[in-house]
Amino acid sequence: MTETNGTVHSGVQPGVHPGIQPRPVVGRLPKYVAGKPPEAVSGLESFKLSSNENPLGPVxxxxxxxxxxxxxxxxxxxxxxxxxxxxxxxxxxxxxxxxxxxxxxxxxxxxxxxxxxxxxxxxxxxxxxxxxxxxxxxxxxxxxxxxxxxxxxxxxxxxxxxxxxxxxxxxxxxxxxxxxxxxxxxxxxxxxxxxxxxxxxxxxxxxxxxxxxxxxxxxxxxxxxxxxxxxxxxxxxxxxxxxxxxxxxxxxxxxxxxxxxxxxxxxxxxxxxxxxxxxxxxxxxxNYDQVVERVQSLVDERTRVVAGLTDLGWDIPDAQGNFVWLNLGTNSQEFAGLAQSHALSLRAFGDEGVRVTIGEAEANTRFLEICTSYTKEPRRS
Missing domain, CATH: 3.40.640.10 (Type I PLP-dependent aspartate aminotransferase-like (Major domain))
Known part of the structure; x- marks a missing residue:
């Protein structure tokens, strides 16, 4: 502690207040990671498949x-x-x-x-x-x-x-x-x-x-x-x-x-x-009948994506939401990066796996094309 012109200084940098601290639990909480937007890639339309959003929007x-x-x-x-x-x-x-x-x-x-x-x-x-x-x-x-x-x-x-x-x-x-x-x-x-x-x-x-x-x-x-x-x-x-x-x-x-x-x-x-x-x-x-039509179109796309992955020999869990799960383990970040280089954003969960939202038909087709060339397919643990 030092004193200058009657003011006591703690040696702490300006703007830092050591006496103001959150509850201890805050420091132990995991951080919520929102789905990232896709990066722009020349010649390709970008698609976000990382947040389980409905790409068709509301009625x-x-x-x-x-x-x-x-x-x-x-x-x-x-x-x-x-x-x-x-x-x-x-x-x-x-x-x-x-x-x-x-x-x-x-x-x-x-x-x-x-x-x-x-x-x-x-x-x-x-x-x-x-x-x-x-x-x-x-x-x-x-x-x-x-x-x-x-x-x-x-x-x-x-x-x-x-x-x-x-x-x-x-x-x-x-x-x-x-x-x-x-x-x-x-x-x-x-x-x-x-x-x-x-x-x-x-x-x-x-x-x-x-x-x-x-x-x-x-x-x-x-x-x-x-x-x-x-x-x-x-x-x-x-x-x-x-x-x-x-x-x-x-x-x-x-x-x-x-x-x-x-x-x-x-x-x-x-x-x-x-x-x-x-x-x-x-x-x-x-207008729920219109909601049902939109949902069914996404379910149809989910069926197409699952069939495509199955044809590749990829082992994925039963997909009943508007997404599929790829149990890629330590290859998760690599695969997500590969998709990002093709203007698709996916949601990688550490070294556990990758979640892919069912999106627009063009996005789903591009995703399957990436999977076709990827040789480290997911398998059940």
């Missing part, structure tokens, strides 16, 4: 809503009454069982804030989930003050429900089930999921994250809404970001029985869903 009625929005100077209805009523009719559930959030991620944060964190004695609640799964899970759990319990997925990228059930302890407050699993792709079956739910204590909240539900074509796939109706501790997450093409508007929601919804509303961020986002979501539901 025309949504664009009309966006063009006609003039009241952005007003606060939205914090209860999202119009949207909850629309979802009530669409899903045949009580409107009071729907709680909106800023995307399904915002809705998830509300769940964790209500049910999992650090207790007054310093102990941490536990949140059990498969891994690898949605990369925001450990961030959200950590910020809530709870402890992540990660259960490895099987070699085929699916949840190991027996291992997850075994990981549940008296400290477990929430279990997260991601179906289809992002980024690996497989879904959970209806019967296996119900058996799992029945094996878990009824005071543990089971969250079924169905962000990609509209893309599922597996006949035995679970339907979270059916299970929420049967089990009071089951909560469903869904979003308008993927199938509806509203990722930039941030509209998601949870569905749960009244024993849960009251707590969620107590911790919900006020005005999390903007008025224009609510109107856009309602317009998309009102």
């Amino acid at each position: 025309p009625a949504v664009l009309e809503v966006l063009r006609g929005t003039l009241d952005v100077h007003r606060y939205p209805d914090t209860s999202c009454t119009l949207l909850r009523n629309a979802l009530s009719n669409f899903l045949e559930v009580p409107a009071d069982d729907v709680v909106t959030g800023a995307g399904s991620l915002g809705a998830l944060n509300q769940i964790l804030a209500a049910f999992a964190g650090q207790n007054s004695d310093g102990s941490q609640d536990e949140v059990v989930y498969a891994w690898r799964s949605f990369e925001a899970y450990p961030i959200c759990v950590g910020l809530a003050g709870a402890k992540s319990v990660q259960v490895p997925v099987r070699a085929d990228g699916s949840h190991d429900l027996d291992a997850m059930a075994a990981a549940v302890t008296k400290q477990t407050k929430v279990v997260l089930l991601c179906t289809p699993n992002n980024p690996t792709g497989p879904v959970l079956g209806s019967q296996e999921s119900e058996s799992f739910i029945q094996s878990i204590p009824s005071d543990v909240v089971i969250v079924i994250d169905e962000a990609y539900q509209e893309f599922v074509r597996a006949e035995d796939a679970l339907n979270g809404v059916d299970l929420y109706r049967k089990y009071p501790n089951v909560l469903v997450l869904r979003t308008f970001s993927k199938a509806h093409g509203l990722a930039g508007l941030r509209v998601g929601y949870s569905i749960s029985q009244p024993s849960i919804t009251g707590f969620l509303r107590s911790v919900a961020t006020p005005f999390a869903v903007s008025g224009v986002a609510e109107q856009a979501a309602v317009a998309s539901l009102e």
